[in-house]
Structure formats: C-alpha cells, structure tokens
Amino acid sequence: MITASLTKDKIYKDGKPSLQLLMETEVSKEIRILMRKGNVMKEHKAPCPIVVEIFEGEIEFGVHNKKHLLKKGDLLSLKSNIPHDLVCTEDAIVRLSISKADTLDRVNKVINN
Template sequence: MSIIASLVDSLEYKEDKPTIKLLLDTEFTKEIRIAFKKDHIMKEHTAPLPIVVEIFEGSIDFGVEGEVLKLKKGDLITLGAKVPHDLKATEDSIVRLTLCKNDQLTRVEKVTED
C-alpha cells in the first residue's frame, strides 16, 4: 500500500512556537514536518532512538553537544540516540524529521512547550 504526503500542502506557521505535524506513520518510521518562523527555537533535548533531520526550506542553527552547525535548504543530519541537540530558525523554515517507529510524536511536541 502506498501513502502520499506533502511537506508543503496545508502548511501553517504558529506565531509563538514551531508547528508540528505528523505526515506519515509507516511500518518502520514516523515522518514529521516542523514549520519554524524566523527565531523559533526547539530547546535542547534528546531522542531515545536515532533520528534524521532534513532542512527542506530555510536555514537552521542546529546545536549538537555545544557546537552550532549552520544547516541550509537541502542539508540532512543524522543523530544517534540520546545526543543532545537544539534548533533555532534563522529564517522561516520547513524541517522534515524522521523518527524510528517506536518514538513518539508527543515527545517532539513537548519540546516546543514552555
């Protein structure tokens, strides 16, 4: 069975924090879109399992264990389990996050809460 999702359809930006939307929940991964307005942040956090982050649009200052990587449209980064990281949008941005199937969307949503 094939499922189609779009990183740009029904795109919404919140004024106060990143907008998180589950796009696909497959047999092996969860594909999530995170829409950032410029200066939105995701505070330092870890994932219990490996992740892949793609910058689909815009640019992100991606902090990894104290180092800031300047990621731009088209860049991908993978992190192992429990690696501390944070994100700050330096312009309006769309990020695709790939989680392992056993990871939870609610965990990602909690990172954006104050």
C-alpha cells in the same frame, strides 16, 4: 502506498514551531516542523536515532556545544540520546524522521517546552 506533502496546508504558529505528522510507515514516523525565524527548540534528546532534513529555510542545529548551520537541502543524522537544540535563522520547513518506537507526544513536549 502512502503519500504526503511537505508544502501543502502549511499553518505556521506565532512564537513556537508547528508540528504535523505526515505519515507513519512500518519503521518510521515522518514529521513536518514549520519554524519561523527566531523560533527555538530548547536542548532535548531523542530516545532513538533521528534524521533531520531542511526542506526550506535555515536553522542552527546545536550539538556538543557546537552550532551547525543547516540550509535548504541539508540532511543530518543523529544517534539516540544526544543532546541537541534548534534555532530557526530563516523561516523553515524541517522534515524530522523518527523511529516508529518514538512518539509524536514526545516531540510535541519539546516544542511546547
């Protein structure tokens, strides 16, 4: 059994999202992204399908030139290699589920781009 918390030990960064690997299972990596209002993750692609959960707050999730407002409790799934971007509209805790084959380094590069 593996346990983790989306709400404990939160450390927000100024100017860019904060990333933490919460757990790695046999099939996925569960990542917490802390975003302050105004934080942006520029357009990028994931090599494998992803699932995004808004645990707290609100983001605009852009895909195919359309913005989708995601609020607390919303989930979305996205197929691999689909360009997308995020803009935080209200301080947020975002849970990102990526494939075990994907890397935390790739996600860090997106945040630091």
